[in-house]
Amino acid sequence: MIPELGHFALILALSLALCQGILPLLGAHRNDQAMLDVAKPAAVGQFVFVAFAFGCLTWSFIQSDFSVLYVASHSQLALPLPYKISAVWGAHEGSLLLWVLLLAGWTVMVAFYSGSLPKAFGARVIGVLGLLSCGFLLFTLLTSNPFERLIPAPPDGADLNPLLQDPGLAIHPPILYTGYVGFSVAFAFAIAAMISGNLDQKWARWTRPWTTSAWLFLTIGIALGSWWAYYELGWGGWWFWDPVENASFMPWLAGTALIHSLAVTEKRGLFKSWTLLLAITAFSLSLLGTFLVRSGILVSVHAFAVDPARGLFILAFLAVVIGGALILYAWRAPGLDSDAGFKACSRETFLLLNNVLLVIATALILGGTLSPLIVEMIDGSKISVGPPYFEIAFAIPMLPLVYLIGVGMHTAWRSQEPGPLFNQLKIPAIIAVVAGLLVPFFFYGRVGVLLVTGMIAGFWIIAVSLIQPIRSLRRKAGTTAITRSALGMSVAHFGVGLFVIGVTVVSGFSVEADRSLRVGETESVAGYDFELRGLRNVDGPNFRALEGEVDIYRDGEFISQLRPQKRTYLVQQSPMTEAGIDANWNRDLFVALGDPLGNDAWSVRMQYKPMIRFIWLGAFVMALGGLIATRDRRYRLTATETEKASTLSGELA
Amino acid sequence: MKPRRQRMLAVGLTVAGIALATALTLQAFKENMMFFVEISEIEKGNYPEDRNFRVGGLVVEGSVRREIGELELSFDLTDYENQLTVNYSGVLPDLFREGQGIIAHGRLGDNGIFMADEVLAKHDENYMPPEVAESLAGHAAAQEAVLNSEQQGQ
Secondary structure, three states: OHHHHHHHHHHHHHHHHHHHHHHHHHHHHHOOHHHHHOHHHHHHHHHHHHHHHHHHHHHHHHOOOOOEHHHHHHOOOOOOHHHHHHHHHOOHHHHHHHHHHHHHHHHHHHHHOOOOOOHHHHHHHHHHHHHHHHHHHHHHHHHOOOOOEOOOOOOOOOOOOHHHOOHHHHHHHHHHHHHHHHHHHHHHHHHHHHHHOOOOHHHHHHHHHHHHHHHHHHHHHHHHHHHHHHHHOOOOOOOOOOHHHHHHHHHHHHHHHHHHHHHHHHHHOOOHHHHHHHHHHHHHHHHHHHHHHHHOOOOOOOHHHHOHHHHHHHHHHHHHHHHHHHHHHHHHHHHOOOOOOOOOOOHHHHHHHHHHHHHHHHHHHHHHHHHHHHHHHHHOOOEEEOHHHHHHHHHHHHHHHHHHHHHHOOOOOOOOOHHHHHHHHHHHHHHHHHHHHHHHHHHHOOOOHHHHHHHHHHHHHHHHHHHHHHHHHOOOOOOOOOOHHHHHHHHHHHHHHHHHHHHHHHHHHOEEEEEEEEOOOEEEEOOEEEEEEEEEEEEOOOEEEEEEEEEEEEOOEEEEEEOOEEEEEOOOOEEEEEOEEEEOOOEEEEEEEEEEEEOOEEEEEEEEEEOOHHHHHHHHHHHHHHHHHHOOHHHHHHHHHHHHHHHHHHHHO | OOHHHHHHHHHHHHHHHHHHHHHHHHHHHHHHEEEEOOHHHHHOOOOOOOOOEEEEEEEOOOOOEEOOOOOEEEEEEEOOOOEEEEEEEOOOOOOOOOOOEEEEEEEEOOOOOEEEEEEEOOOOOOOOOHHHHHHHHHHHHHHHHHHHHHHHHO
């Protein structure tokens, strides 16, 4: 009964999404107030029904209702309750439902916080979001219904993939998806601007906080994914450049470019059509990412043949959304650009460079990710592209970018005299060079070209990010403090600096050793002695495990005891490596059990990962910067000003 | 410097930078592109000689051999028709086991043994790497045809 209610609620949500998608757009075109008024209630109604459907599916999981096919395939009686809930988005059908729910959630947020928008414009934004929702609901109902029954019901389910039974991966998809879906708001703003033919600086001011919010969720989502891969996949890497990761990283890069280009559009009214194109690109890459990963087409073209209905729907949907947006763009965007000028040395130039470099990075990653597909279609040979390609292709545009950040953020709009800029940046530059040379030499005893380039870049960004906040702290009474926008920028760039240092040190000084160890034996890695003390059997709620006891000493002093596990999940009988990690702010020690080698020996992987925490810390600091920037006063000011204006006009009428 | 010459210099530097970046990227792509080679093709000698490539197949039951207590091991891969011996040293992925479809990265040694520097098994019980699945399907069909014709011959 509950699943049928959920299914029915989805159908109702679809009909409301149709109303939400068609009537407000038509109303804005015909200037029909009644039709415009449909937007908000339709959006709220749609959200309520999707949320109800989502609740029904969650309930089926909690109740272990194995007469629902999706539940039977991805849950099990002994699965701990939190994982029964996170199993809802553990596979295709449920994660699609989560997409729809988040899309409806963002739409409701827009509907409630769009008081400052002109009514017709707000209605258009909600209308475009409604149309997107129609597409996703149709896809869910026609090809991926999560409520499909399985009669007769099996006595127990097939269990959730053990890899997903982890707190990190329970929260990673919702946050990542919140980011993905959030770019739909920027997309809808772009489409609405093109339909109305009206794109001014106010438009950019409305769009910015939404885009930054989506971006910060995506940042956290990607960082969580990387962290999860590090400790759960068992082998200590933090980024593998596999298609799934690239699919989330490309919208992030395009979104980062969009945030910066929106700044120019807001402050100077420039780069308008470019901003629109980036908004379309960021969302298109989100769509591409979701679908390509879910359909499995990136692994092989033949994945399409597995489920042609889904494949065809995906292609058609992508063609309509991306193609439609680009046609609208070709038609309307050329009339939008203004021709205000700027000098070669100005913030505009640096933000333009930022955009060019980020787009190049996106394109190179897209090329690498899709090339196996393209090559297979051309001559049928099967290739794969290894991580070193992505590392080089990414570093080429990113190295200049990290150096330019420091200059760009202290350059004035319109025109900047090089002299004062140079004076301002002299001291941070000296600090960066000295720290970049000394830190690797003294702490790690080795220097190299790439290492020093990376270290200087990291310290450089950190140093320049502190200029504005420090100046604000030391200002005279009565002068204005740093704005939240500027503080957010400084914090986010500070995060980039932490990230760059983390990446440089991890890639330069990590030590990794696969060894054969017997109980009682000791192996030394990077100055740490790893002693395998013993092995014992332990039982979890739905797995059995062999647990190793590894004591770590440094110069005879006890550091920590780690307990890496080799688990076997009972239902799927699949083995899983649970690494033992001793985390510290400046290094991780990592131990994973491999296989029994006979004669009581085990293969053991031991790793020393210096500064790896800075990678995720940097990402979280970037997201924090985004959060601070969205709290800037002027975004609220526009809202209250317009409210006042509308009450006034109300009184007059 | 006159503004005109300044501009020319800027354009020149940009073009040179882009050319260099493109060259480096293409080089990186060429070096890191790995072909998937079927086991039957290796037997015919159709494989890249001085670079890494990928092979895939089923791990033959009972073929995993290692010296007791050592990390080095070897095993045989099959596509149902042909076999290839693979050497590897290191920790194996969780889902590596006999009978499982796997992919190995590495190169072919002079002795006809594949020296793997990476072994991949996907984290899903039902999942077979698509290249392997396809290669297996082809050879299974061929094998069946041979069996059928033998039966008809008798």
